Every structure is written in structure tokens, then in C-alpha cells.
Amino acid sequence: MSNSNALFPKLNEIVSLFNFEKITAERRKILQPLIDFIQLKANDNLEIRLNFICTHNSRRSHLSQVWAQTAAHYFDVKNVFCYSGGTEATALFPKVAETLKNSGFDIKMLSQENNPVYAIKFAATESPVIGFSKTYDDLFNPESGFAAIMTCSQADVGCPFIAGAEKRIPVTFEDPKAFDNTEIQNEKYKERSIQIATEMFYVFSQIKK
Template identity: 60%
Template sequence: MKELSQTIENFKNQAISAERKNVLKLLIDFIQEKIDENKEISINFICTHNSRRSHLTQIWAQMAATHFRIPNVYCFSGGTQETTLFSKVAETLTNQGFKVVKIAECENPIYAIKYHENALPIIGFSKKYDHPFNPNTSFAAVMTCSQADGGCPFIAGAQARIPITYEDPKISDSTDKQTSIYFERSLQIASEMFYVFSEIIK
């Protein structure tokens, strides 16, 4: 997918501050430990509504694992509430080169998101973090918003709880900056997830 390759070229050398690298280190350590033990790596990215940031981190983390050929990585997302995958997220990912197809039209639509012609799609829909679709043991719970981190003090089954929070692009909704803000937040998340997996020693 040419457009996606171009998006990756545009952000992969983006500078990440020492402060953010410290934030990301816990996730790097979790993944590295699983690799060293030859175990599957399950990561559940959690946000309040499972509508924006948690989907973006799930999708870019799965893409990064594939890009760096890190095996047995399974990324999921969930919320403290079930809502919908916000349409602007699907539009942003499409514009950045993913193939996004709505496969179920309902109150909570279901999307198939592909980052390679021959890869299994990521299934995207809003769900609670403990939905049966998600892992229930031995996973890292990555809290992508401070509200979910503060409002959900215990995640059953999580082996590790890792706060990696992002500013909500929702702040730009109904403004003329919405497209650029969603684009920038997606690129920020992408660059950080690529940094995480670039640090893994196979």
C-alpha cells in the first residue's frame, strides 16, 4: 500500500522526547520480556469510550509489530464504556493509507482495517475492555487516556498496567482544525508505536 508506506516515511524519523521515551519504556520492557520467554504478546489499549485514541494505538501498534517483524503480537482495544468507533478516525486512517471497510452497518459499526494486501484485517468496533473479543489474562493494559486510567483502578487479568496517554483529538470536533488535529494525533501515536517496536531485540 503505497500511501501507507509514504505515511511511514514521513514520521519514522520524527523526534521523540526523552520524557516520552521514559513513558514508553514500560511497554518496551513488557514486550521484550515476552519475546525473551518466547510467549505471545497481547496488548489491550484502553480509553474511556473506545472511539478514538485506543483504536489508533491498537492499529498503529499492530502495524509496527508487522513492520519490524516482531512475532506473536496481538493488539486489542477497549473502553470503560462502549460507544462507536468515531467516523473521523476511520477517515483519517484511510487518508494515511489503510484500507478501511465497514463490514457491519449498525448502531455500533464494525470495520475491517487492512495495512497489507495479504494480511488479516484488524477488526475495529467499540467495546468494553473486558469484552469477550479481548484477552482476559496475561496482557498489558495500556491506558491511553487519563480519564480511563483514573476511573478504572483495576483491570482484571492484566499482567501489566501501563499509562501512555494522549490528548484527545475530540477537542477539535466541529472546528475547522478537525482534519489536521486527527491527522497529527494519529502520526504522533504512529511514531511512538514504531519507536516501541524498533527497540525490541528478537
């Protein structure tokens, strides 16, 4: 998979190895409403706002936000703005930042509080994704006109209504938190990150311009 919208070299290398054929028919069916939402907005040259939501906004929602924004740039889908939030705010889990850094993202910690703020860059000429834990209705996120993408089943079940969401789309992933403090933690975070990345790149590869 190659594209003119270059990413950082190591990131480009990892992206080139993504294999869409590994995405099952069942997962493609789950991803289709997200593709349809983006395509509909793209057809009318409207802003595409995606808010990835999980319970604590610490792992899966951030991975989804960062990889989706990267995929939009890679496939040159314009006017895409990716956000993330939780049903409660905690902190972006450090292993997530480490996993993204190991994938080739340039990451800078902007603040060192209990809920640190990260600047996450995928390309030299593009603005960074700002990563920190927040509730989905935080002022940092859009108030309306967005798709709420539910990345964990707890948030999907616990939040049947997301105020301001134009569409609510469940695209849930297994939580790598289950492997915290085990010998396979690094491996499992990388595995989940690559799954999310591959699926987000598949989504944006389907958008017709």
C-alpha cells in the same frame, strides 16, 4: 525508515517519514515500560497481548491498536495481538476511520449499526484489524495475560484495576475530540494519529529479536 515487511504503498510512504528524534526524553520514559513488556515476552517466544484502553473506545485506543499492530508487522515482531476497549462502549468515531484511510489503510465497513464494525488492513497478505467499540473486558478481548495500556487520563484515573491484566501501563494522549466540529478537526486528528503512529513504531523498533 525502510523494512522488508511491506505495507500498502501510501502507508509505507507515510511510515518512511516518521522521525523518532521528535519523541522527547519524557515521552521515551513513558514508552519504556511498554518496550520492556514486549521485549520480555519476545525473549521467551510468548504471545504479546496488548489491550489499549480509553474511556469510550472511540478514538485514541483504536488509533493505538491499529498502529501498534502495523508496527509489529513492519518490524517483524512475532506473536503480537493488539486489542482495544473502553470503560464503556460507544462507537468507533467515523473521523478515526477516515484519518486511517487517508494514511493508506484499506478500510471496509462490515456492518452499519450504531456501533459499526470495520476491517482495517495495513498489508495485502495480513489479516485486518477488526475495529468496533467495546468494553475492555469484552469477550472479543483477552481475559488474562495482557498488558493494559491506558491511552487516556480519565480511564487511567478511573480504572485503577484492570482484571486479568499482567501489567498496567499508562501511555496517555491528548483527545482529538476537543476539535470536533471545528475548522481544524481534520488537521488535529491527523496530528494525533501521526503522533501515536510514530510512538508505536518507535516502541517496536526497540525490540531486539
